[in-house]
Amino acid sequence: MPPRSEGPEVVPISGDDDVVRVRQLVRTYAQQTKLSLVDQTKLVTAASELARNTLIYGGGGFARVEEVSDGRRAGVRASFHDEGPGIPDLTLALADGWSSGSGLGLGLSGARRLVDEFELDTEVGRGTVVTVVKWKR
Amino acid sequence: MERVPILKIGGVLLVSIQIDLHDQSVLALQEDLAEKISATGAHGVIIDISAVEIVDSFIGRMFATIASISRLFDADTVVVGMRPAVAITLVELGLTLGGVRTALDLERGMKILGQLGRGRDA
Numbered sequence: 001m002p003p004r005s006e007g008p009e010v011v012p013i014s015g016d017d018d019v020v021r022v023r024q025l026v027r028t029y030a031q032q033t034k035l036s037l038v039d040q041t042k043l044v045t046a047a048s049e050l051a052r053n054t055l056i057y058g059g060g061g062f063a064r065v066e067e068v069s070d071g072r073r074a075g076v077r078a079s080f081h082d083e084g085p086g087i088p089d090l091t092l093a094l095a096d097g098w099s100s101g102s103g104l105g106l107g108l109s110g111a112r113r114l115v116d117e118f119e120l121d122t123e124v125g126r127g128t129v130v131t132v133v134k135w136k137r
Numbered sequence: 138m139e140r141v142p143i144l145k146i147g148g149v150l151l152v153s154i155q156i157d158l159h160d161q162s163v164l165a166l167q168e169d170l171a172e173k174i175s176a177t178g179a180h181g182v183i184i185d186i187s188a189v190e191i192v193d194s195f196i197g198r199m200f201a202t203i204a205s206i207s208r209l210f211d212a213d214t215v216v217v218g219m220r221p222a223v224a225i226t227l228v229e230l231g232l233t234l235g236g237v238r239t240a241l242d243l244e245r246g247m248k249i250l251g252q253l254g255r256g257r258d259a
Contacts, residue, residue, distance in 0.1 A: 041191055045193050
């Protein structure tokens with residue numbers, strides 16, 4: 001990873017307020033990176049879904065936000081970490097309309113559609129890390 | 138937690154969301170609105186989201202829930218002022234907001250409530 005101008009920032013996710021805080025932090029990074037307004041909105045919306053997942057399904061955790069570069073373009077990377085129960089069936093969890101909670105089942109699948117890169121690392125009983133990246137066009 | 142104020146203009150309740158919505162504020166708004174419609178007999182609800190920067194699935198579902206609750210009190214709901222970036226994001230997220238009436242701005246929202254036949258005293 002090449003050097004970046006902004007170091008990563010970490011926000012704990014343990015309540016409602018933190019979901020709002022994550023949204024605001026991601027928006028700050030998205031603006032700094034000069035993503036278009038639509039891309040900012042998509043990334044912040046995805047972050048909101050994922051932060052809520054971390055809170056509700058993961059039992060809390062933290063988010064990490066940073067500016068990244070692949071050498072040609074800048075982007076924003078946000079990752080969401082929890083030590084919750086993990087996701088036993090990924091295919092199911094990523095399917096539209098599937099939900100283990102009270103949601104609409106759009107959280108994971110919807111968030112994936114809103115970003116350029118989406119990575120899900122989960123282990124039953126150990127926790128889940130979801131990492132997303134949005135690149136500047 | 139901040140509460141979203143509900144204004145009454147004639148027979149219409151106006152909710153203008155000016156804060157970054159917490160999930161708890163969203164739930165409180167649903168309850169406050171149900172109380173207020175029931176207490177005032179309002180026939181219409183307008184939710185102005187022109188200041189709202191993002192609508193995720195939780196907030197989107199609130200609109201549908203409020204519309205359904207209002208319907209039980211014989212009131213219509215119109216969501217107005219959605220930002221273009223929010224609209225694009227909602228569609229991509231997969232949230233269609235089926236059953237929720239929308240209008241470009243407050244003025245058109247009021248007109249729609251009027252056309253529904255019960256907005257004359259609005």
